[in-house]
Amino acid sequence: MAATASAGSEPTFWALLLSRRAVLVALLVFVVIVALCVLAPLVAPADPAKMSVRARLTAPGADYLLGADAFGRDVFSRLLYAGRVSLTIGLGVAALSSVAGIAIGLLAGFFRRLDAPMSRLVDAMMAFPDILLAIALVSILGGSIVNVIIALSIVYTPRIARIVRASTLVIRELPYVEAAVALGSSTVTIMFTHVLRNILSPIIVQATFIFAYAMLAEAGLSFLGVGIDPSTPSWGTMINEGRQYLDQAAFLIVFPGLAISISVLALQLIGDGFRDAMDPRLAKDL
């Protein structure tokens, strides 16, 4: 094991995280996927846009590791470049929804007057199924990578906001916050220094799950043809394109599907690992 706790002391975050073999494997797998996608220009064996009529629908083999699509383009190279788009969207949504969710949750949890209207708004937002709201928003914003990130961030912000609000309500009643108020700390200082710092664990855990959900949602939107521009390869658009060749060349959808599933599974395991390592009391055998 890479990290172990020294005798007699509390195990560290990393020791707890890496003590679970499934989490360790998930971290390694995810790091490899990210590295391959980031280094796509160096790793990819071919130009992802280069067409070849002769190679059309070639099965996986020595020339084309994961086969060639209907335009004779190398599936492995496209998979790596598409991964950059899917991962960027997942990360972008996790970051943006966390920032917006923290702002809404802190305000609702800290200022009693804002609590009721903001909480009802969050309830209303959460009444819309993810993909349905995302479809409606993308149809209005238009299908670019940035717009898909904005649309999915709007969809997932309430999840973070709800967690931040609930945690803020607990923290603001604790003696050290009362002490900070008595010492004359400003509201902003209390919110960010005393409250936010102490509720980061559940936010990071939820953001990891949102990363995974956003990748699934993006794939769903692209599959439906209402996501990013089909000319930009993402794992979802690859499945959508390969769909019409399902009977002749199922490998066109098998590999992007596996890429999404493995990445999402790895992220979910990492999220579970974070939750257990950051606050072992939250480990619920789920």
Add this chain to the structure above:
Amino acid sequence: MTRYVLKRLVGMLVVIFLVLTIAFVIVRLAPGDPAALMLGPEATPEEAAELRTQLGLDRPIAVQYFAFVSRAVQGDLGTSLFFRQPVTEVLAGRAEPTIFLSLFSLLFALIIATPIGIYAAYRRGSFLDQAAITTAMLAASVPSFWTGLMFQRYLATDLGWFPASGYGGPDASFLDRMGYLILPSIVLGIVNSALILRFTRASMLDILGEDYVRTARSKGMGEARVVLRHALKNAAIPIITVVGLTFALLVSGAVVTERVFNIPGMGNLVVSAVLRRDYPVIQGTLIVVATVYVLINLITDLLYLLVDKRVKY
């Protein structure tokens, strides 16, 4: 209890009002002139202006908003730009496959996930328990449309066990139509079973550690009776909660599953509406689905009162 029910009803009305507001804002943000979209590319600016007046689109935004809300609460969700029919009629015509797809997949998920969840909790730490948790996590990670395409190719096209797509012709009987929903329901059920399995297992683990379960065992009660009669009964509340929660997952899943299997349901309708820029249909679907979600949550909350007499509000 009456006070609690009234409080929940008021809360629900507020949320539905906000749902209407969000749906109104989303469509108001849509690019383009709705009147020009309704009339098509050949319409003259004068015709578009006349229709704008007829539809009240030239009035102040606040007036439009109040008119929209007052019509919506009376069940008028506007007119589809593509079908030229009231949105409620268009949605009602597409509701059957979506409702049955959701119900069948929920049933499938409950039949699969509940016994496995109970058994996994009972045999905590065993190989089956580990296998159940891993499979559930995997099921939640695989895109439902991908599973759908794989099943369609191998189980429907290659093996011919199920119809590959569609919903039967116009003359298809009810049973024939339901036959087309079996494979899509299994696909959608797999995704939902992951959440139900994890919740069932977690609630059963909590309950199996309770004193009254230990007492029942110490009195010599058989294991099957302890688990099924005492533990399962008390684990019902979290399971009901998760069934309520899966509704949103079901609808999201139905949107893509209907597209994969070419089922003419509300999910397929909304995707087509996006491609046709039929904003009233998008708006109407959002309102109907969100309202049903809010109602289901209210019903599940009220069911607690019936299932567990210890719950007091």
